Amino acid sequence: MVKSPVERLEAAGLCKSDDLSDKDRQALNSLSDQEVQQFISLHEKLGKPDSDAARPNLPI
Amino acid sequence: MSGPDARCGQRLRAVLRLAGPALAAASERFWDHPRLAEMFPSFLIRAYWVARASVGLMEAALRRARTLAPADAVSTRLAQYYERHLAEERDHPGWLLADLETLGVDRSRTLSTVPTPAIAVLVGPHHVWVESGHPVAALGHLAVLEGHPPSARELERVRERTGLSHEAFRFLRAHAEIDPHHAADLFGLLDELPLDRVQSSLVGLSALHTVGAVAGVFEELIGDDSIALVPAAVAEVQ
Numbered sequence: 001m002v003k004s005p006v007e008r009l010e011a012a013g014l015c016k017s018d019d020l021s022d023k024d025r026q027a028l029n030s031l032s033d034q035e036v037q038q039f040i041s042l043h044e045k046l047g048k049p050d051s052d053a054a055r056p057n058l059p060i
Numbered sequence: 061m062s063g064p065d066a067r068c069g070q071r072l073r074a075v076l077r078l079a080g081p082a083l084a085a086a087s088e089r090f091w092d093h094p095r096l097a098e099m100f101p102s103f104l105i106r107a108y109w110v111a112r113a114s115v116g117l118m119e120a121a122l123r124r125a126r127t128l129a130p131a132d133a134v135s136t137r138l139a140q141y142y143e144r145h146l147a148e149e150r151d152h153p154g155w156l157l158a159d160l161e162t163l164g165v166d167r168s169r170t171l172s173t174v175p176t177p178a179i180a181v182l183v184g185p186h187h188v189w190v191e192s193g194h195p196v197a198a199l200g201h202l203a204v205l206e207g208h209p210p211s212a213r214e215l216e217r218v219r220e221r222t223g224l225s226h227e228a229f230r231f232l233r234a235h236a237e238i239d240p241h242h243a244a245d246l247f248g249l250l251d252e253l254p255l256d257r258v259q260s261s262l263v264g265l266s267a268l269h270t271v272g273a274v275a276g277v278f279e280e281l282i283g284d285d286s287i288a289l290v291p292a293a294v295a296e297v298q
Contacts (some may be wrong), residue, residue: 055091
Protein backbone atom coordinates (compact mmCIF):
# COMPACT_ATOMS: atom_id res chain seq x y z
CA MET A 1 0.00 0.00 0.00
CA VAL A 2 1.28 3.46 -0.88
CA LYS A 3 2.00 5.55 2.21
CA SER A 4 0.99 9.20 2.47
CA PRO A 5 3.72 11.86 2.98
CA VAL A 6 2.73 12.19 6.66
CA GLU A 7 2.91 8.40 7.14
CA ARG A 8 6.38 8.40 5.58
CA LEU A 9 7.53 11.32 7.76
CA GLU A 10 6.13 9.62 10.84
CA ALA A 11 7.84 6.32 9.97
CA ALA A 12 11.13 8.24 9.73
CA GLY A 13 10.57 9.71 13.22
CA LEU A 14 10.03 13.25 11.98
CA CYS A 15 6.58 13.76 13.42
CA LYS A 16 3.70 12.13 15.24
CA SER A 17 0.59 12.28 13.14
CA ASP A 18 -1.65 12.66 16.19
CA ASP A 19 0.25 15.78 17.28
CA LEU A 20 -0.26 17.57 13.97
CA SER A 21 -3.03 20.09 13.48
CA ASP A 22 -5.45 19.33 10.66
CA LYS A 23 -3.98 22.24 8.70
CA ASP A 24 -0.42 20.99 9.08
CA ARG A 25 -1.42 17.41 8.23
CA GLN A 26 -3.15 18.61 5.09
CA ALA A 27 -0.18 20.82 4.17
CA LEU A 28 2.37 18.05 4.75
CA ASN A 29 0.30 15.56 2.77
CA SER A 30 0.71 17.86 -0.23
CA LEU A 31 4.50 17.41 -0.24
CA SER A 32 6.00 15.83 -3.35
CA ASP A 33 8.00 12.57 -3.18
CA GLN A 34 11.17 14.59 -3.74
CA GLU A 35 10.40 16.91 -0.82
CA VAL A 36 9.58 14.01 1.50
CA GLN A 37 12.81 12.25 0.56
CA GLN A 38 14.84 15.42 1.11
CA PHE A 39 13.12 15.99 4.47
CA ILE A 40 13.92 12.47 5.67
CA SER A 41 17.56 12.76 4.54
CA LEU A 42 17.88 16.04 6.39
CA HIS A 43 16.41 14.56 9.57
CA GLU A 44 18.75 11.56 9.42
CA LYS A 45 21.76 13.79 8.86
CA LEU A 46 21.11 16.56 11.39
CA GLY A 47 19.05 14.95 14.14
CA LYS A 48 17.69 17.03 17.00
CA PRO A 49 19.27 19.68 19.25
CA ASP A 50 20.23 18.89 22.85
CA SER A 51 18.44 21.95 24.20
CA ASP A 52 15.29 23.87 23.34
CA ALA A 53 17.09 27.23 23.18
CA ALA A 54 16.57 29.01 19.88
CA ARG A 55 20.05 29.68 18.50
CA PRO A 56 20.92 32.33 15.93
CA ASN A 57 21.31 31.01 12.42
CA LEU A 58 22.43 33.01 9.42
CA PRO A 59 20.13 36.00 9.10
CA ILE A 60 20.48 38.13 5.99
CA MET B 61 1.69 22.21 -15.74
CA SER B 62 -0.26 21.13 -12.67
CA GLY B 63 -3.18 23.07 -11.17
CA PRO B 64 -3.09 25.92 -8.64
CA ASP B 65 -1.87 25.19 -5.13
CA ALA B 66 -3.02 28.09 -2.97
CA ARG B 67 -1.55 26.74 0.25
CA CYS B 68 2.14 27.42 -0.30
CA GLY B 69 2.63 29.69 2.71
CA GLN B 70 0.78 27.30 4.98
CA ARG B 71 2.66 24.37 3.46
CA LEU B 72 6.03 26.01 4.03
CA ARG B 73 5.15 26.96 7.61
CA ALA B 74 4.31 23.31 8.32
CA VAL B 75 7.58 22.17 6.72
CA LEU B 76 9.69 24.68 8.66
CA ARG B 77 7.98 23.84 11.95
CA LEU B 78 9.09 20.23 11.48
CA ALA B 79 12.53 21.24 10.18
CA GLY B 80 13.13 23.65 13.09
CA PRO B 81 14.86 21.09 15.32
CA ALA B 82 17.24 20.05 12.54
CA LEU B 83 18.17 23.70 11.99
CA ALA B 84 18.69 24.22 15.73
CA ALA B 85 20.83 21.08 15.95
CA ALA B 86 23.03 22.43 13.18
CA SER B 87 23.83 25.71 14.90
CA GLU B 88 23.90 24.43 18.48
CA ARG B 89 27.42 22.99 18.28
CA PHE B 90 28.77 26.33 17.11
CA TRP B 91 27.00 28.51 19.69
CA ASP B 92 27.97 26.14 22.51
CA HIS B 93 31.59 25.85 21.36
CA PRO B 94 34.16 26.62 24.08
CA ARG B 95 36.10 28.83 21.59
CA LEU B 96 33.03 30.76 20.48
CA ALA B 97 34.53 34.23 21.07
CA GLU B 98 37.56 33.34 18.98
CA MET B 99 35.39 31.89 16.22
CA PHE B 100 32.85 34.72 16.18
CA PRO B 101 34.64 36.91 13.58
CA SER B 102 34.76 33.93 11.22
CA PHE B 103 31.01 33.54 11.73
CA LEU B 104 30.45 37.21 10.87
CA ILE B 105 32.65 36.92 7.77
CA ARG B 106 30.54 33.98 6.61
CA ALA B 107 27.37 35.90 7.46
CA TYR B 108 28.72 38.76 5.29
CA TRP B 109 29.15 36.47 2.30
CA VAL B 110 25.78 34.80 2.84
CA ALA B 111 24.07 38.22 2.99
CA ARG B 112 25.93 39.43 -0.09
CA ALA B 113 25.26 36.24 -2.05
CA SER B 114 21.60 36.37 -1.05
CA VAL B 115 21.34 39.92 -2.43
CA GLY B 116 22.88 38.55 -5.65
CA LEU B 117 20.32 35.75 -5.66
CA MET B 118 17.44 38.21 -5.27
CA GLU B 119 18.88 40.32 -8.10
CA ALA B 120 18.99 37.20 -10.32
CA ALA B 121 15.43 36.28 -9.30
CA LEU B 122 14.28 39.83 -10.06
CA ARG B 123 15.85 39.72 -13.55
CA ARG B 124 14.23 36.35 -14.28
CA ALA B 125 10.87 37.47 -12.92
CA ARG B 126 10.95 40.58 -15.13
CA THR B 127 11.71 38.39 -18.15
CA LEU B 128 8.77 36.07 -17.45
CA ALA B 129 6.41 38.74 -16.13
CA PRO B 130 4.52 39.70 -19.25
CA ALA B 131 3.07 36.22 -19.56
CA ASP B 132 3.26 35.03 -15.94
CA ALA B 133 1.13 36.59 -13.17
CA VAL B 134 3.28 34.98 -10.43
CA SER B 135 6.43 36.58 -11.87
CA THR B 136 4.73 39.96 -12.10
CA ARG B 137 4.01 39.85 -8.38
CA LEU B 138 7.45 38.41 -7.59
CA ALA B 139 9.21 41.21 -9.47
CA GLN B 140 7.43 43.76 -7.26
CA TYR B 141 8.38 41.83 -4.12
CA TYR B 142 12.06 41.32 -5.04
CA GLU B 143 12.43 44.96 -6.05
CA ARG B 144 11.05 46.16 -2.71
CA HIS B 145 12.92 43.58 -0.63
CA LEU B 146 16.23 44.27 -2.36
CA ALA B 147 15.92 47.89 -1.31
CA GLU B 148 15.55 46.66 2.29
CA GLU B 149 18.45 44.19 2.11
CA ARG B 150 21.11 45.82 -0.07
CA ASP B 151 22.85 47.61 2.80
CA HIS B 152 22.96 44.65 5.15
CA PRO B 153 26.34 43.26 4.03
CA GLY B 154 27.78 46.68 4.87
CA TRP B 155 26.40 46.40 8.41
CA LEU B 156 28.44 43.23 8.85
CA LEU B 157 31.61 44.92 7.58
CA ALA B 158 31.06 47.60 10.24
CA ASP B 159 30.50 45.04 13.02
CA LEU B 160 33.64 43.18 11.98
CA GLU B 161 35.65 46.41 12.17
CA THR B 162 34.70 46.74 15.84
CA LEU B 163 36.41 43.38 16.32
CA GLY B 164 39.56 44.59 14.59
CA VAL B 165 38.79 42.96 11.23
CA ASP B 166 39.04 45.79 8.71
CA ARG B 167 36.99 45.89 5.52
CA SER B 168 39.90 45.12 3.25
CA ARG B 169 40.59 41.98 5.21
CA THR B 170 37.00 40.75 5.01
CA LEU B 171 36.82 41.63 1.32
CA SER B 172 40.06 39.76 0.66
CA THR B 173 38.36 36.51 1.67
CA VAL B 174 36.18 34.53 -0.74
CA PRO B 175 32.89 32.73 -0.09
CA THR B 176 33.68 29.27 1.26
CA PRO B 177 32.54 26.04 -0.46
CA ALA B 178 29.73 25.65 2.11
CA ILE B 179 28.43 29.13 1.22
CA ALA B 180 28.58 28.26 -2.48
CA VAL B 181 26.56 25.11 -1.71
CA LEU B 182 24.07 27.18 0.31
CA VAL B 183 23.32 29.76 -2.37
CA GLY B 184 24.48 28.22 -5.66
CA PRO B 185 21.65 25.73 -6.35
CA HIS B 186 19.05 28.48 -6.03
CA HIS B 187 20.53 30.20 -9.08
CA VAL B 188 19.95 26.98 -11.04
CA TRP B 189 16.37 26.74 -9.76
CA VAL B 190 15.72 30.42 -10.51
CA GLU B 191 17.23 30.30 -14.01
CA SER B 192 16.05 26.85 -15.10
CA GLY B 193 12.94 26.59 -12.96
CA HIS B 194 11.12 29.64 -11.68
CA PRO B 195 12.13 32.81 -9.76
CA VAL B 196 9.79 31.79 -6.93
CA ALA B 197 12.49 29.29 -5.87
CA ALA B 198 14.50 31.99 -4.07
CA LEU B 199 11.62 32.41 -1.59
CA GLY B 200 12.40 29.05 0.05
CA HIS B 201 15.93 30.26 0.76
CA LEU B 202 14.68 33.58 2.15
CA ALA B 203 12.01 31.88 4.26
CA VAL B 204 14.61 29.84 6.14
CA LEU B 205 17.12 32.66 6.64
CA GLU B 206 14.54 35.30 7.58
CA GLY B 207 12.04 32.94 9.17
CA HIS B 208 14.31 31.91 12.06
CA PRO B 209 15.53 35.24 13.43
CA PRO B 210 17.89 35.38 16.39
CA SER B 211 16.24 36.42 19.65
CA ALA B 212 17.58 39.52 21.40
CA ARG B 213 17.71 37.57 24.66
CA GLU B 214 19.79 34.76 23.17
CA LEU B 215 22.14 37.28 21.54
CA GLU B 216 22.71 39.01 24.86
CA ARG B 217 23.43 35.65 26.46
CA VAL B 218 26.04 34.98 23.76
CA ARG B 219 27.53 38.46 24.16
CA GLU B 220 27.88 38.06 27.91
CA ARG B 221 29.40 34.62 27.53
CA THR B 222 31.96 35.74 24.96
CA GLY B 223 32.76 39.11 26.52
CA LEU B 224 32.62 40.71 23.06
CA SER B 225 31.38 44.28 22.58
CA HIS B 226 27.75 45.26 21.99
CA GLU B 227 28.91 46.82 18.70
CA ALA B 228 29.89 43.41 17.32
CA PHE B 229 26.24 42.31 17.53
CA ARG B 230 24.54 45.24 15.79
CA PHE B 231 23.69 43.31 12.62
CA LEU B 232 22.35 40.33 14.56
CA ARG B 233 20.39 42.49 17.02
CA ALA B 234 18.84 44.46 14.17
CA HIS B 235 17.67 41.21 12.60
CA ALA B 236 16.04 40.11 15.82
CA GLU B 237 13.77 43.11 15.26
CA ILE B 238 13.29 43.27 11.49
CA ASP B 239 13.26 39.65 10.38
CA PRO B 240 9.90 38.78 12.01
CA HIS B 241 8.39 41.54 9.82
CA HIS B 242 10.24 40.36 6.71
CA ALA B 243 9.13 36.77 7.38
CA ALA B 244 5.50 37.88 7.81
CA ASP B 245 5.69 39.71 4.45
CA LEU B 246 7.21 36.69 2.78
CA PHE B 247 4.72 34.13 4.10
CA GLY B 248 1.89 36.53 3.30
CA LEU B 249 3.16 36.70 -0.28
CA LEU B 250 3.39 32.91 -0.49
CA ASP B 251 -0.21 32.59 0.69
CA GLU B 252 -1.32 35.09 -1.92
CA LEU B 253 0.61 33.84 -4.97
CA PRO B 254 -1.35 31.52 -7.30
CA LEU B 255 1.40 28.89 -7.38
CA ASP B 256 0.93 25.55 -9.10
CA ARG B 257 2.10 22.34 -7.45
CA VAL B 258 5.44 22.34 -9.25
CA GLN B 259 6.19 25.88 -8.10
CA SER B 260 5.10 25.07 -4.52
CA SER B 261 7.35 22.04 -4.53
CA LEU B 262 10.24 24.15 -5.82
CA VAL B 263 9.82 26.49 -2.84
CA GLY B 264 9.76 23.48 -0.48
CA LEU B 265 12.90 21.96 -2.02
CA SER B 266 14.65 25.32 -1.83
CA ALA B 267 13.77 25.66 1.87
CA LEU B 268 14.82 22.13 2.77
CA HIS B 269 18.06 22.53 0.85
CA THR B 270 18.73 25.74 2.75
CA VAL B 271 18.27 24.04 6.14
CA GLY B 272 20.80 21.35 5.20
CA ALA B 273 23.22 23.85 3.68
CA VAL B 274 23.09 26.19 6.70
CA ALA B 275 24.14 23.15 8.73
CA GLY B 276 27.04 22.75 6.29
CA VAL B 277 28.16 26.35 6.92
CA PHE B 278 28.20 25.76 10.70
CA GLU B 279 30.04 22.44 10.30
CA GLU B 280 32.62 24.13 8.09
CA LEU B 281 32.99 26.94 10.62
CA ILE B 282 33.64 24.55 13.49
CA GLY B 283 36.25 22.71 11.45
CA ASP B 284 37.94 25.88 10.16
CA ASP B 285 41.59 25.99 11.26
CA SER B 286 41.92 29.59 10.11
CA ILE B 287 40.10 30.78 13.23
CA ALA B 288 43.58 30.86 14.76
CA LEU B 289 44.25 33.84 12.47
CA VAL B 290 41.72 36.16 14.13
CA PRO B 291 43.14 39.60 14.97
CA ALA B 292 44.89 40.23 18.24
CA ALA B 293 42.11 42.59 19.36
CA VAL B 294 39.74 39.65 19.47
CA ALA B 295 42.18 37.24 21.03
CA GLU B 296 42.74 39.72 23.89
CA VAL B 297 39.08 39.45 24.82
CA GLN B 298 39.49 35.77 25.76
